[in-house]
Amino acid sequence: MHTMTPDPTDASPPDTRRRDAGVTLPELIVAIVLMGVLLGAVLTAVQASVRASSVAFESAQLETVLLNASDRVARAPQLCDYEAYVDAAALAEGWSADRTSVDVELLVANTGDASDWQPQACPADVSPFDVQRLTVTVTNPAGTITRSMTMVKSDVN
DSSP: OOOOOOOTTOOSOHHHHHHTTOOOHHHHHHHHHHHHHHHHHHHHHHHHHHHHHHHHHHHHHHHHHHHHHHHHHHHSOOOSOOHHHHHHHHHHTTOOGGGEEEEEEEEOOOSSSGGGEEEOOSSOOOOTTOOEEEEEEEEOTTSSOEEEEEEEEOOOO
16 A cells, blocks of 8 residues: 655645635625625715715805805995895805895894894885894705804994
């Protein structure tokens, strides 16, 4: 009977030689599944980042229109209607004028109550001593973000 003698140049056990021949189907499937899970997580993070960036950009545009509108109203003479000034701020940004509104209230008493302010009707004679509270509201073109700013206006120096 002839016995096999191991090859002295091959120091690795027989199991290792067989495993070095390639990967098995279950190993390949596990690797593909793991890569798919990682890719899904990365794509979800990228999508969330893009959405957050988009919302931040739209908010910045909206704030620009709002501040532009408040600046135009502050520089305008005292009137009973400031809609044209607020609309101009939206148009300057390339937005439709219907994205803005302004509410004008007149100070009728000074008691500190909410009832001190009454809506100002137009046409009305506005005197330099009238104190007005204006609320400018702007909505982005998509209609998803709305911001308001309230200011007090008077021509009294």
